[in-house]
Amino acid sequence: MNKYMSGTYLKQDFIKLEEFWIVVLALLTAWTLAAHQDAYYAIFGVLGSYLYWTFRILIETAFLTAVLFAVEKYCHRILPTWARYVSAILLSLIPFTLAITALDLVMGLPELGLDSIDLHSGSRGWAFGLELFYLLDNHIILSVILLLPRLLLQIGSQVANVTESDLKKETTAQASFFDSINPPLDGRVYCMEAQEHYISITTSDGNRMVLHRFSDAVKQTPSTLGMQVHRSHWVAHAAVKDVVIEGQSMKLKLIDDKEVPVSRSFRTTVDKQLNN
Numbered sequence: 001m002n003k004y005m006s007g008t009y010l011k012q013d014f015i016k017l018e019e020f021w022i023v024v025l026a027l028l029t030a031w032t033l034a035a036h037q038d039a040y041y042a043i044f045g046v047l048g049s050y051l052y053w054t055f056r057i058l059i060e061t062a063f064l065t066a067v068l069f070a071v072e073k074y075c076h077r078i079l080p081t082w083a084r085y086v087s088a089i090l091l092s093l094i095p096f097t098l099a100i101t102a103l104d105l106v107m108g109l110p111e112l113g114l115d116s117i118d119l120h121s122g123s124r125g126w127a128f129g130l131e132l133f134y135l136l137d138n139h140i141i142l143s144v145i146l147l148l149p150r151l152l153l154q155i156g157s158q159v160a161n162v163t164e165s166d167l168k169k170e171t172t173a174q175a176s177f178f179d180s181i182n183p184p185l186d187g188r189v190y191c192m193e194a195q196e197h198y199i200s201i202t203t204s205d206g207n208r209m210v211l212h213r214f215s216d217a218v219k220q221t222p223s224t225l226g227m228q229v230h231r232s233h234w235v236a237h238a239a240v241k242d243v244v245i246e247g248q249s250m251k252l253k254l255i256d257d258k259e260v261p262v263s264r265s266f267r268t269t270v271d272k273q274l275n276n
Helices: 007-035 039-075 081-106 121-146 148-174 214-219 264-275
Strands: 189-195 198-203 206-211 226-230 233-236 240-246 249-254 259-262
Touching: 007 039, 007 121, 007 148, 039 081, 039 121, 081 121, 121 148, 189 214, 214 233, 226 259, 226 264, 233 259, 249 264, 259 264
Parallel strands: none
Antiparallel strands: 189 198, 189 233, 198 206, 226 233, 240 249, 249 259
């Protein structure tokens, strides 16, 4: 099995890159904000503005990832995935607001409106609440951007798990009759044909003659893998490339260009299988 079709390998690859892409997205966001700075931050100059926004967004990123790690570690059994994300976003807003407020105060950019209000505890608490509300929408947007790698990881894992599950089902189906053959068959099975007491099995790697009763082989092969189309022919669903109809006769053209006849008694079954 190709390792990139395995959910385990896919998850490992994404985890290795997740931290990298979080930092990249954070820096791109910071530099985009710096490039569109208003006069409020012009006192820093171009380089100073880029450094300010880089430091600010990295602080926000650090709080988000730290809180998300804690929530996933201690609350993964009681909270669904979406609730863990929402909790991490809202909880990380509080320490980020405190940190960025302190940073802005140090740099001469008071966020809490302390230049215009009386500094008693009630006013400070109200101003901090307003600051939380003011930063909420920006924090949510940035958090969603930073969580994109993780969301892509989950989507990729789900797709890979579905593919892996299908492959396992096919492997399980083949394990009935075809895995009883010794030595094992090579390649993917295309069709079987009864030849007296033997069965001629065609695969993607060639042909094999096996001493076995054809009717028993068909019974031991699940219908999810293929279908009997003639009293002496069986074909795999995945091997059918086209249907050839000539007058009253029907044939199935396989991916190796071999044509297998379909008897009248099996036409209804074949039509039903091909239309599903």
